[in-house]
Amino acid sequence: MATTFDLISPDFLTITRNNEWHLDAFNVPNELYNVQVWDTGVIYFSPKNNASEQEQAFVFSSAIHGNETAPIEICTDIINDLVSNTLAIKHPVLFIYGNPAAINISERFVEENLNRLFSGRHTKADPESNAALPFENKECERAAKLEEYVTRFFELHPQAERTHYDLHTAIRDSAHEKFAVYPFIHGKPWKKQQFEILRAMGVTTFLLMEKAATTFSYYSSNEHKANSFTVELGKVRPFGENDQTKFASAKQTLINLLKGTHFDGESFDATNYQIMTVFREINKTDESFELSFADNVANFTEFKKGQELAKEKGEAIVANEDGEAIVFPNAHVAIGQRALLTVLPTDISNNLV
Ligand SMILES: [Zn+2]
Numbered sequence: 001m002a003t004t005f006d007l008i009s010p011d012f013l014t015i016t017r018n019n020e021w022h023l024d025a026f027n028v029p030n031e032l033y034n035v036q037v038w039d040t041g042v043i044y045f046s047p048k049n050n051a052s053e054q055e056q057a058f059v060f061s062s063a064i065h066g067n068e069t070a071p072i073e074i075c076t077d078i079i080n081d082l083v084s085n086t087l088a089i090k091h092p093v094l095f096i097y098g099n100p101a102a103i104n105i106s107e108r109f110v111e112e113n114l115n116r117l118f119s120g121r122h123t124k125a126d127p128e129s130n131a132a133l134p135f136e137n138k139e140c141e142r143a144a145k146l147e148e149y150v151t152r153f154f155e156l157h158p159q160a161e162r163t164h165y166d167l168h169t170a171i172r173d174s175a176h177e178k179f180a181v182y183p184f185i186h187g188k189p190w191k192k193q194q195f196e197i198l199r200a201m202g203v204t205t206f207l208l209m210e211k212a213a214t215t216f217s218y219y220s221s222n223e224h225k226a227n228s229f230t231v232e233l234g235k236v237r238p239f240g241e242n243d244q245t246k247f248a249s250a251k252q253t254l255i256n257l258l259k260g261t262h263f264d265g266e267s268f269d270a271t272n273y274q275i276m277t278v279f280r281e282i283n284k285t286d287e288s289f290e291l292s293f294a295d296n297v298a299n300f301t302e303f304k305k306g307q308e309l310a311k312e313k314g315e316a317i318v319a320n321e322d323g324e325a326i327v328f329p330n331a332h333v334a335i336g337q338r339a340l341l342t343v344l345p346t347d348i349s350n351n352l353v
Pocket residue numbers: 064065068168169170
């Protein structure tokens with residue numbers, strides 16, 4: 001029989017960190033909830049005797065990047081309150097700590113960025129037989145398993161509206177401290193209610209993506225039709241050094257959602273938001289690629305038309321528009337990969353529900 005834990009001492013985060021890549025599944029006796037640990041870092045709560053109220057199903061993921069501690073702390077607080085029955089919720093929830101081994105080394109990842117491995121990117125096929133090759137590394141295997149768990153969770157609640165918030169903090173400062181990436185939804189309308197929920201978390205800056213991606217949020221959006229976002233809640237800091245007041249509204253909003261609070265999309269007002277769309281994707285095509293601004297320049301910093309953004313093979317890459325703002329710059333990507341996005345404000349009033 002598998003080892004079981006009460007999840008109180010040690011708590012689920014500690015157990016997860018002690019079992020970096022695998023933990024046998026087990027159930028945890030609990031008065032209010034069906035509590036099931038599906039794997040290391042993967043725990044499911046479903047209220048007992050409450051089937052009629054399960055019209056929402058939530059996935060809250062953290063530690064897809066291991067050193068992004070604030071979201072881990074938020075989720076740990078909620079998990080521990082659920083385990084100890086000091087928090088009463090209505091809706092089922094799956095919590096995921098994405099990369100426990102990376103948490104333990106305080107790094108984004110061990111071998112490969114987990115948030116570039118979803119939607120099948122974790123598995124490569126043999127070009128001759130088309131059979132799946134063994135996973136290239138443990139993060140690939142983890143991404144495949146996380147997809148299975150998200151699928152299992154949503155299948156357990158087939159009637160529920162699906163929501164997934166993949167919680168992160170950023171390495172770089174941001175001109176807008178909190179922001180969310182709205183994955184590409186293939187022309188479907190953006191949801192006012194989701195904007196309002198995220199605004200309650202303190203997020204008013206949105207980046208609307210315009211193509212498929214290998215991120216966790218695009219996976220759950222595209223594969224499971226979930227309301228899905230990559231949510232950047234602030235800046236990366238070590239455990240214990242996060243200013244909890246900066247994350248209080250995010251945590252409280254997640255709790256309110258689980259408790260069944262209704263958020264009214266009709267209060268949506270575009271003037272409360274900074275909604276941006278991708279203007280240009282600048283790929284690194286040569287080893288000589290370098291950014292023309294300092295490492296401490298914040299995400300969403302605006303440039304003037306003609307200002308230099310980067311340099312490659314001795315040639316300047318400049319802003320094409322006034323107000324072109326930079327996001328996710330990284331000169332250290334592999335050749336052919338995206339080194340920088342630039343974004344511009346957009347008006348989405350004609351495609352909102
Ligand atoms: Zn991250």
